[in-house]
């Protein structure tokens with residue numbers, strides 16, 4: 001992997017992460033890639049990249065490292081940690097089933 005800190009055309013900081021074929025193969029084999037922005041002279045912030053064959057696989061990988069993910073409403077972006085909201089894709093703020101159920 002190549003990690004570079006540059007500035008974009010507007011002059012704002014931009015971090016470029018270049019992944020090799022081996023990196024992507026490892027991601028798809030459920031091996032996360034960890035990046036610490038302090039290595040690039042930026043404030044310390046650790047980033048974990050995970051891969052998967054589809055969104056469900058990616059969600060499984062993320063939950064493996066950080067525990068159950070909350071439900072984020074695709075309509076209003078409200079976050080719910082209630083397991084039933086995630087299970088049924090229900091948003092209490094929208095009073096509607098706005099997400100895909102994960103039954």
Ligand SMILES: [Zn+2]
Pocket residue numbers: 073074075076077078091092093094095098
């Ligand atoms: Zn909502």
